[in-house]
Amino acid sequence: MHPCVFIVFSLFLLCLQNTTANQLVTLRGGGDANGVIRNKCLDKERDALLQFKANLHDPDGSLSTWRPEEDDCCAWEGVWCDSQTGHHVTDLYLSDAGLVGNSFYGTIPPEFGNLTKLQRLSLQDVGRCRVENPQWLSSLSHLKELEVDGISLAKANQWLNVILNLPKLSDLSLDGCELSQVMYPYSSSFLNSSSSSIEFLSLRNNNLTSSMYHWMFPLTSNKLRFLDLSSNMLDGIPKYLGNLCSLESLSFDNNSAVVKVPDFLNNLSSGCSFLTFQDLSIRRSQFTGSLSDEIQKFSSLKYLDLSDNQINGTISEKLWELPLLKKIDLSQNHLSGTISKNIEKSKALYINLSKNPLQGVPFTDHMSNLSYLKQIDLRSCKLGPHFPRWIQKLENLTRLDISNTSISDTVPPEFWKTQFDYLNLSSNNISGKIPDLSSILGNIPAIDLSSNNFDGPIPHLPPRLASLNLSRNKFSGGILFLCQIVDGLLEFLDLSHNFLSGQLPDCLWHFKELKVLNLGHNSLFGRLPPSIGFLIELEVLYLYQNNFSGQLPLSLKNCTKLNFLDLGANKFSGNVPTWIGENLLGLYALILRSNNFFGTIPLQVCQLPNLQILDVSRNNLHGSIPSCLSNLTRIAQEGFLLPPNVHPYTCRFETFALFNLPYPTEEEYVDHAMIEWQGDEREFTRNLGLLKSIDLSSNNLTGKIPHELTNLHELLALNLSKNALLGEIPQKIGQMKKLLTLDISRNSLSGGIPPSMSQMTFLGYLNVSSNNLSGRIPSSTQLQSFQPSSYDGNSGLCGPPLSRKCLGDEESQVLSVVGKSEGDEDLRWFYIGGATGFVTGFWIACGTLLLNHFGRRAFFHFYDSFRNWVYQKVVVFITKLRRISRM
Numbered sequence: 103m104h105p106c107v108f109i110v111f112s113l114f115l116l117c118l119q120n121t122t123a124n125q126l127v128t129l130r131g132g133g134d135a136n137g138v139i140r141n142k143c144l145d146k147e148r149d150a151l152l153q154f155k156a157n158l159h160d161p162d163g164s165l166s167t168w169r170p171e172e173d174d175c176c177a178w179e180g181v182w183c184d185s186q187t188g189h190h191v192t193d194l195y196l197s198d199a200g201l202v203g204n205s206f207y208g209t210i211p212p213e214f215g216n217l218t219k220l221q222r223l224s225l226q227d228v229g230r231c232r233v234e235n236p237q238w239l240s241s242l243s244h245l246k247e248l249e250v251d252g253i254s255l256a257k258a259n260q261w262l263n264v265i266l267n268l269p270k271l272s273d274l275s276l277d278g279c280e281l282s283q284v285m286y287p288y289s290s291s292f293l294n295s296s297s298s299s300i301e302f303l304s305l306r307n308n309n310l311t312s313s314m315y316h317w318m319f320p321l322t323s324n325k326l327r328f329l330d331l332s333s334n335m336l337d338g339i340p341k342y343l344g345n346l347c348s349l350e351s352l353s354f355d356n357n358s359a360v361v362k363v364p365d366f367l368n369n370l371s372s373g374c375s376f377l378t379f380q381d382l383s384i385r386r387s388q389f390t391g392s393l394s395d396e397i398q399k400f401s402s403l404k405y406l407d408l409s410d411n412q413i414n415g416t417i418s419e420k421l422w423e424l425p426l427l428k429k430i431d432l433s434q435n436h437l438s439g440t441i442s443k444n445i446e447k448s449k450a451l452y453i454n455l456s457k458n459p460l461q462g463v464p465f466t467d468h469m470s471n472l473s474y475l476k477q478i479d480l481r482s483c484k485l486g487p488h489f490p491r492w493i494q495k496l497e498n499l500t501r502l503d504i505s506n507t508s509i510s511d512t513v514p515p516e517f518w519k520t521q522f523d524y525l526n527l528s529s530n531n532i533s534g535k536i537p538d539l540s541s542i543l544g545n546i547p548a549i550d551l552s553s554n555n556f557d558g559p560i561p562h563l564p565p566r567l568a569s570l571n572l573s574r575n576k577f578s579g580g581i582l583f584l585c586q587i588v589d590g591l592l593e594f595l596d597l598s599h600n601f602l603s604g605q606l607p608d609c610l611w612h613f614k615e616l617k618v619l620n621l622g623h624n625s626l627f628g629r630l631p632p633s634i635g636f637l638i639e640l641e642v643l644y645l646y647q648n649n650f651s652g653q654l655p656l657s658l659k660n661c662t663k664l665n666f667l668d669l670g671a672n673k674f675s676g677n678v679p680t681w682i683g684e685n686l687l688g689l690y691a692l693i694l695r696s697n698n699f700f701g702t703i704p705l706q707v708c709q710l711p712n713l714q715i716l717d718v719s720r721n722n723l724h725g726s727i728p729s730c731l732s733n734l735t736r737i738a739q740e741g742f743l744l745p746p747n748v749h750p751y752t753c754r755f756e757t758f759a760l761f762n763l764p765y766p767t768e769e770e771y772v773d774h775a776m777i778e779w780q781g782d783e784r785e786f787t788r789n790l791g792l793l794k795s796i797d798l799s800s801n802n803l804t805g806k807i808p809h810e811l812t813n814l815h816e817l818l819a820l821n822l823s824k825n826a827l828l829g830e831i832p833q834k835i836g837q838m839k840k841l842l843t844l845d846i847s848r849n850s851l852s853g854g855i856p857p858s859m860s861q862m863t864f865l866g867y868l869n870v871s872s873n874n875l876s877g878r879i880p881s882s883t884q885l886q887s888f889q890p891s892s893y894d895g896n897s898g899l900c901g902p903p904l905s906r907k908c909l910g911d912e913e914s915q916v917l918s919v920v921g922k923s924e925g926d927e928d929l930r931w932f933y934i935g936g937a938t939g940f941v942t943g944f945w946i947a948c949g950t951l952l953l954n955h956f957g958r959r960a961f962f963h964f965y966d967s968f969r970n971w972v973y974q975k976v977v978v979f980i981t982k983l984r985r986i987s988r989m
């Protein structure tokens with residue numbers, strides 16, 4: 103869909119904001135809305151529509167008004183008729199109606215050819231429909247707009263001929279119509295001239311290569327104004343586009359072939375089109391080369407978006423001289439060097455140069471013209487070490503992003519007088535205190551000052567704050583300032599990793615939109631205030647490492663959208679509330695570690711359908727381990743609710759340059775948590791959503807390990823250590839084949855190590871020490887690979903890797919055999935522990951790295967190939983062992 107269409111549609115929706123959905127339906131079914139005289143529509147037109155409906159699934163009932171017994175098809179949903187007579191259907195608009203083409207019968211019926219007065223046919227994304235013989239289209243000689251996005255024309259070899267014979271067609275949208283699969287049987291005879299009247303042409307997402315420019319030629323004429331070729335595989339544009347003297351807008355986003363910028367600009371400027379050309383968008387494509395002086399020819403250019411390409415070299419100084427240019431987005435390229443002083447001449451309102459290895463912006467003190475500038479984004483360019491003072495000259499600046507720009511300085515006091523809507527100074531080395539900002543920031547501001555060295559108290563802030571990130575600084579003092587943010591717009595608040603102290607004030611009534619509350623790693627204390635129950639949109643509550651105490655307030659159960667709750671490393675006490683399991687049903691992570699909770703583990707926790715991470719370690723819990731933990735389906739079954747640990751929030755309103763409409767943009771917050779992993783505390787971030795772990799360690803739990811736990815087939819980490827557990831290790835523990843880390847040390851477990859444990863081929867960390875276990879350690883590629891200390895403090899255990907021999911074992915028989923067997927390098931390596939040690943060492947070294955740095959797909963791809971490798975090694979091992987024992 104073209105942006106203009108989108109905007110018009112949005113405006114339309116805006117106008118309708120106050121009308122109800124019902125009214126909207128009536129309007130869209132608009133026969134009456136247009137003041138049409140309600141005569142009966144023509145039978146053959148009505149039949150054609152019914153024929154079409156018969157080929158569709160209509161799960162939402164969008165076409166429920168299309169009934170054979172209803173004579174007047176002009177009253178049907180999506181149908182408009184001639185406003186004079188009401189007999190003829192003139193508009194058919196069924197886009198986005200939720201219709202699903204029946205994959206078998208979903209052809210557009212040739213009966214559509216009976217809709218002879220049709221001016222507009224809009225059937226975008228009507229499921230998997232297709233057109234096989236497009237001849238019926240040629241009867242629609244009044245057609246002005248044809249939008250059939252998502253309908254396959256792969257078999258419609260004659261479509262171009264038919265389209266070219268529609269004399270009035272001005273608006274043609276064929277996005278996603280599989281045009282690359284069409285056999286084009288045309289001679290070149292008619293390709294030399296074009297009498298097409300098309301003004302708007304969209305051919306997005308058709309997998310087209312540049313050979314399509316042959317057949318596109320006759321569709322283009324000097325009437326063409328908008329051309330959208332996005333999401334194809336085009337490697338440039340033909341010169342003839344440069345000769346289209348009305349061309350205003352070209353979208354070339356998301357093309358996957360490499361194109362050189364100078365060649366592209368050359369072709370586009372070869373004729374007359376550069377005189378009219380206003381809007382060029384080439385985002386997320388494969389453009390290389392430099393932004394050359396060619397650009398100066400485009401004197402009408404208003405909007406230029408070349409973001410996310412591989413454009414390199416320096417930016418042509420001519421760019422800044424284009425007199426009408428309002429928006430320049432060159433972000434995410436490889437542009438280098440310094441920027442020409444000519445930038446001071448630019449009249450742009452919006453400049454985005456972020457994520458380029460640019461070396462400095464030569465702004466000087468006598469910049470007059472740039473005061474037009476409203477938004478500038480220089481993220482990850484190099485501006486420092488001094489704070490860029492020229493910014494203060496930009497009197498109309500409302501949006502500034504100079505994050506990660508190597509600034510190591512203080513902020514000049516005058517800077518804070520600017521009326522920012524969005525201010526991002528994060529990831530620099532900026533120090534100093536911040537003045538009272540309550541009256542000097544703009545409208546609904548979003549502020550990110552994280553990862554700097556700001557100190558002193560947090561200043562007064564405006565009441566209309568949208569998001570605030572002050573994390574990883576040296577702020578001190580209390581957080582009473584929160585009570586001044588009263589306009590209820592705050593969605594995001596991160597004050598973590600500072601030196602804040604004092605209590606969380608009981609004034610949270612206003613934060614009805616708050617999604618993320620992160621106060622971790624401070625020195626806050628006292629009880630959680632009851633008004634926390636007003637945070638009904640809260641998804642993340644992270645209070646890790648503070649001094650909060652007392653029982654959890656009952657009102658917290660109001661926060662039913664919580665999915666990440668980390669209250670670890672505090673002094674909370676009381677029972678683990680039963681309402682957590684009854685009310686906070688969205689939780690995927692429940693982390694209460696290192697507190698003073700007492701009582702038993704409430705059974706209600708087992709009812710949390712999405713729980714993946716349960717950590718109640720280091721508390722004073724007693725009683726037995728609930729066997730119902732096997733009810734945690736998210737841990738028992740494969741799959742993830744993805745990504746549960748990523749929380750998008752609206753961080754600012756940007757101006758949509760074309761029409762100056764504001765639109766919200768989103769950022770995301772990614773959960774992180776300290777988890778005990780293979781004997782160490784580690785911070786999990788991006789991959790937290792992949793973790794499935796249960797940690798009940800360091801409590802006073804008693805009784806047996808319930809055998810039901812072994813049904814948690816997808817568990818990756820289990821820690822039951824430092825409790826008072828009795829009885830045997832469940833025989834079927836080996837069913838938890840994915841376990842990477844298992845710690846049941848320091849209990850009073852007895853009996854043997856179950857043979858099934860030899861199936862746990864991924865185990866990278868095992869600790870069963872300090873129990874009363876006895877008997878032989880089962881042989882497997884894994885169990886012998888651990889250090890003897892993993893088994894220490896069990897006087898009855900014997901066999902490798904312990905030096906204690908089991909009763910009746912001959913002295914190192916197997917080892918000596920192996921030693922004699924020449925050519926069995928592999929086996930010796932295995933048995934002595936080399937290979938298995940490698941397996942383990944590999945997991946300790948890389949497993950965690952992997953979990954921290956790779957995405958889910960990469961991880962599981964790896965997991966699979968690793969598993970194959972291990973199986974292969976095991977098979978070799980067993981075969982050789984058999985051979986040796988026969989010797």
Ligand SMILES: *[C@@H]1O[C@H](CO)[C@@H](O)[C@H](O)[C@H]1NC(C)=O
Nearest residue numbers: 146149212213215216238241
């Ligand atoms: C009109 O519809 C009739 C059937 O109702 C069909 O036979 C005829 O081919 C259609 N005419 C056109 C031009 O498609």
Ligand SMILES: *[C@@H]1O[C@H](CO)[C@@H](O)[C@H](O)[C@H]1NC(C)=O
Nearest residue numbers: 289290291292293294295296
């Ligand atoms: C089209 O142009 C080609 C060469 O440019 C020429 O060979 C062909 O005859 C032309 N066709 C017509 C119909 O003019």
Ligand SMILES: *[C@@H]1O[C@H](CO)[C@@H](O)[C@H](O)[C@H]1NC(C)=O
Nearest residue numbers: 280282283308309310311335
């Ligand atoms: C796109 O075209 C290429 C050949 O040009 C073909 O190999 C590929 O399968 C096509 N992809 C789709 C999604 O049609």
Ligand SMILES: *[C@@H]1O[C@H](CO)[C@@H](O)[C@H](O)[C@H]1NC(C)=O
Nearest residue numbers: 307309332333334335356358
């Ligand atoms: C980019 O183009 C490909 C086809 O070439 C399409 O599958 C994909 O959805 C497009 N991406 C976007 C963001 O439009």
Ligand SMILES: *[C@@H]1O[C@H](CO)[C@@H](O)[C@H](O)[C@H]1NC(C)=O
Nearest residue numbers: 390391392412413414415416
């Ligand atoms: C830009 O990149 C191309 C290849 O991608 C390379 O040949 C060229 O030298 C680079 N130009 C500059 C100025 O770095």
Ligand SMILES: *[C@@H]1O[C@H](CO)[C@@H](O)[C@H](O)[C@H]1NC(C)=O
Nearest residue numbers: 470471472473474475497498
């Ligand atoms: C800055 O904004 C003010 C108020 O909107 C306006 O009057 C002034 O012309 C603007 N300055 C420039 C240079 O655009």
Ligand SMILES: *[C@@H]1O[C@H](CO)[C@@H](O)[C@H](O)[C@H]1NC(C)=O
Nearest residue numbers: 632633635636638656657660
């Ligand atoms: C729960 O939220 C509602 C508003 O949705 C509020 O009226 C009520 O007082 C809250 N309950 C508690 C216990 O905070």
Ligand SMILES: *[C@@H]1O[C@H](CO)[C@@H](O)[C@H](O)[C@H]1NC(C)=O
Nearest residue numbers: 705706707708709730732733
């Ligand atoms: C666990 O699941 C079983 C069977 O689905 C059910 O009978 C039992 O009530 C559940 N226990 C809890 C505590 O939810």
Ligand SMILES: *[C@@H]1O[C@H](CO)[C@@H](O)[C@H](O)[C@H]1NC(C)=O
Nearest residue numbers: 722724725801802803804826
């Ligand atoms: C653990 O529980 C037992 C009895 O239930 C009690 O005697 C013992 O003091 C408790 N230990 C701790 C550390 O709370």
